[in-house]
Amino acid sequence: MIDHLSRRGVLGAGLAGALLSACGGRTPDEVLVLGDQANLTRAKVEAAGLLKDRPYAFRWANFAGAAPLFEAVMAGAVDTAPAGDTPVLAAAAAGVPIKLVAASQSSGKGVALLVHPDSPIKTVHDLKGRNVIVSSARGSVAHYLLLGALKEAGLKLSDVTIGFLLPGEAQAAFDARKIEVWATFGLYQALAEYRGARVLRDGVGINTGLGFITASTRALASPVKRKAIADALAQFAAANAWANSHKDAYAAVFTKVTGAPLGAAKLLVERENPILTPVTPVAIAKLQTVADTFFQAGLLPRSVNAAALADTSLFPA
Structure with missing residues (x-):
């Protein structure tokens, strides 16, 4: 991932210039750039009618997945970045200068191994000898699921051939049946299921x-x-709390912001538990377990101290 980030540095610098232009000539220190993935955070905020008339200027910067989002953070083009545990660890191990400032907890249903509805693949054990595409990059939550599912089924990494594609590219390939097994998450997972994909x-x-x-x-x-x-x-x-108690309204705004079908939006919203919490010792302990697992699997270039990543002063208990 370090090399990947370095290669894409020019892209991040270009994004920074574009954002500066879009902010009416204000300097980067005067405009807060809120990173987002698939407009998930923005949809909640706009559905709840929040982030209006704040005493600071801000802009949204949307990305297809965590990998390009953290590339923008590395380039100094984005100030905040929401992501799952494994992309955060991959970014930290790659030297992206970040701190954990808030956390959330969900059930794990928002990440899945998907196959086509008529696929002969019925269990994870049937993946032996198959090709699996993971979104969005090495170290994603979908990658972690694949590793865990293979181990659970008694298979080794060498039993499957793994490739990586950004979610949008993978979605198009999956829809065209060029991918038989897809490890994905979030909106991309919900869209695929809405169109008939089966959760393996x-x-x-x-x-x-x-x-x-x-x-x-x-x-x-x-x-x-x-x-x-x-x-x-x-x-x-506040937006997350509102979305949790107004799921239909949130789904409607999500559809407006993202262009996703309402059925897919409702599926995604039902799986969410959008409660923002402080970064607790329990969350740090869980994150450290994931970090150790990924490092031992050779998926992180160096070990990560999860506790050292936390800054609990901005969103205290």
């Missing part, structure tokens, strides 16, 4: 279900942006 194994019992909002250390070093991030987290927490 979801993440319950394998994935932690942990999600985090991270902030770049560069942004946190700015008193202006640090204060803005703390306020934004409070707004995100």
Whole structure:
């Protein structure tokens, strides 16, 4: 991932310039850039009618997955980045300068191994000798699910051929039946299921279900942006609470923001447990277990100290 981030550095720099232009000529220190994946956070915030008339300027920057989102963080083009536990660890191990500033917990149903409805593959054990495409990159939550599911079924990594594609590209290939097994998550999973895909194994019992909002250390070093991030987290927490008690309204706005079919949006919303929490010792312990598992599997270039990533001062208990 380090090489991948380096190769894409020019892309991140270009994004930074585009964001600066879009912000009316304000300097980067004056505009909070809120990273997002598939507009999930933005949809909640707009559905709840929050983040309006704040005492700071902000912009959304949407990405297809965690890998390109953290590339933008590395390039200094994005200030906050929501992601699952494994992409956060992959980013930290690659040297992306981030801190964990808030957390969330879900059941693990929002990540899955998918096959076509008429696929002869009935169990994970049937994956032996098959090709599996993982979204979005090495170290994703979908990758972690695949590793856990193979181990659960008594298979080795060498029993399958693994490839990696960004979610949008993989979705198009899966729809065209160029992919027989797809490890994916979130909206992409919901869209595939809405169109008839069958869940071979979801993440319950394998994935932690942990999600985090991270902030770049560069942004946190700015008193202006640090204060803005703390306020934004409070707004995100209120938006998540609203979405949890107004799921139909949230699904409707999600459809408007993302263009996803309402049925797929409802499927995604039902799986979410959008409650933002502080980064607790329990969450850190779970994250450390995942970090150790990935490092031992050779999927992280170095070990990660999860506790050292936490900054609990912006969103305290």
